[in-house]
Amino acid sequence: MSKKGKVKVGIIGSGFIADIHADSFRMMPDEAEVVAVASPPEYKPEELAKKYNIARVFTDYKKMLAEDDIEMVLIGAPNYLHAQMTVDIANAGKHVVCEKPLCMTLEEADLMIDTCKKKGVLLMYAEELFFTPKYVKAKQMADEGAFGKLYMVKQSEKHFGPHAPWFWDVEKSGGGVFMDMGCHGIAFCYWFFGRPKIKNVYCQMATHVHGDKTKGEDDSICIIEFENGGIGLIEDSWARRGGMEDRIEVYGEDGLTYADLHMGNALPTFSEHGYGYAVEKAPSTKGWTYPVVEELWNYGFPQELNHFARCVRGKEEPQATGEDGRVVQEVLYAAYQSAGIGRKVELPFRPEGVKTPIELWLKGKNKS
Numbered sequence: 583m584s585k586k587g588k589v590k591v592g593i594i595g596s597g598f599i600a601d602i603h604a605d606s607f608r609m610m611p612d613e614a615e616v617v618a619v620a621s622p623p624e625y626k627p628e629e630l631a632k633k634y635n636i637a638r639v640f641t642d643y644k645k646m647l648a649e650d651d652i653e654m655v656l657i658g659a660p661n662y663l664h665a666q667m668t669v670d671i672a673n674a675g676k677h678v679v680c681e682k683p684l685c686m687t688l689e690e691a692d693l694m695i696d697t698c699k700k701k702g703v704l705l706m707y708a709e710e711l712f713f714t715p716k717y718v719k720a721k722q723m724a725d726e727g728a729f730g731k732l733y734m735v736k737q738s739e740k741h742f743g744p745h746a747p748w749f750w751d752v753e754k755s756g757g758g759v760f761m762d763m764g765c766h767g768i769a770f771c772y773w774f775f776g777r778p779k780i781k782n783v784y785c786q787m788a789t790h791v792h793g794d795k796t797k798g799e800d801d802s803i804c805i806i807e808f809e810n811g812g813i814g815l816i817e818d819s820w821a822r823r824g825g826m827e828d829r830i831e832v833y834g835e836d837g838l839t840y841a842d843l844h845m846g847n848a849l850p851t852f853s854e855h856g857y858g859y860a861v862e863k864a865p866s867t868k869g870w871t872y873p874v875v876e877e878l879w880n881y882g883f884p885q886e887l888n889h890f891a892r893c894v895r896g897k898e899e900p901q902a903t904g905e906d907g908r909v910v911q912e913v914l915y916a917a918y919q920s921a922g923i924g925r926k927v928e929l930p931f932r933p934e935g936v937k938t939p940i941e942l943w944l945k946g947k948n949k950s
């Protein structure tokens with residue numbers, strides 16, 4: 583396996599995030615190059631390969647893992663496949679970049695972390711909010727003392743629901759909007775406060791508008807209490823009309839900052855006719871819209887993947903790891919349990935025999 587030059591990357595998946603991964607390496611090509619993509623034939627991996635000039639195409643990811651020169655493999659497949667894929671990648675001796683959420687269960691998280699350790703490969707957790715330029719700036723200012731002692735960090739992400747059917751099927755996704763996007767907010771607040779211990783979690787969930795297509799929640803509010811006294815407030819929705827929103831608010835005893843990922847980079851625009859593309863999840867390009875510039879860069883994807891490639895070469899230490907993903911997983915459990923019983927849940931919280939985090943909510947909901 584080559585240890586010099588650009589890191590050779592294989593991508594599993596040819597859907598939404600796989601396209602972002604491929605595009606991100608195109609934008610920051612110095613450290614890595616995508617040499618292969620693998621995805622079942624019905625998802626047309628050859629189209630992604632053509633779009634980004636990827637030389638090798640596989641319809642079975644295990645065949646891609648047999649390629650000697652590939653050093654790092656990105657998992658851009660549905661959540662229920664993450665654990666098995668991670669184990670297979672690690673057993674093939676390759677470094678893993680796993681999309682969020684890390685997996686479905688805490689047992690899977692442990693298995694993923696242990697297998698990668700045993701095989702001596704990195705398990706990097708693709709939480710791009712740790713690399714989002716505006717959010718990184720907010721954290722730098724906080725770490726420099728700009729806001730004094732922090733008492734609340736809020737992150738929210740909202741739109742009108744995901745693009746692919748598997749997200750709505752809780753057996754494949756593990757849960758609704760909180761599993762899908764709350765995992766970003768949990769990771770963000772934990773990271774922003776400097777990874778303190780988590781004391782307890784309180785969460786409220788509901789299915790307001792998408793009950794016809796999912797058992798999952800389409801709206802959630804979660805409060806995390808950290809041992810340092812800080813509060814994380816996480817709001818997520820698949821019920822919000824009007825396109826994508828991703829925002830933070832940071833409050834300290836001596837100051838505050840707000841950031842909105844889309845507004846501020848966007849061009850307030852009115853069009854009778856519409857145009858090609860505005861921003862992720864925008865329902866229309868007619869009327870008033872807010873097209874963003876440099877969308878992937880503003881999210882932090884190219885910076886994240888460039889960093890992971892540098893970690894493979896030993897130039898940097900991973901800033902987002904399987905252990906971070908495991909913390910998120912435990913909070914996901916606690917939040918679904920809390921929403922089910924209507925009370926705070928203290929950590930550590932490790933119920934056994936859980937197959938999907940959302941069942942902890944559904945059980946409580948069905949009792950009441």
Ligand SMILES: NC(=O)c1ccc[n+]([C@@H]2O[C@H](COP(=O)([O-])OP(=O)(O)OC[C@H]3O[C@@H](n4cnc5c(N)ncnc54)[C@H](O)[C@@H]3O)[C@@H](O)[C@H]2O)c1
Pocket residue numbers: 594595596597598599600620621622625643657658659660661663681682683708709710746748762
């Ligand atoms: N970091 C982020 O902000 C972000 C954004 C979107 C998605 N994601 C995550 O990325 C993952 C994929 O989501 P997506 O939006 O790209 O979904 P998607 O439905 O657009 O694409 C999923 C792809 O997985 C592949 N796939 C499906 N079944 C497979 C199988 N049995 N074996 C191998 N490959 C298979 C296919 O190529 C499919 O196109 C999810 O875990 C999701 O949570 C992360």
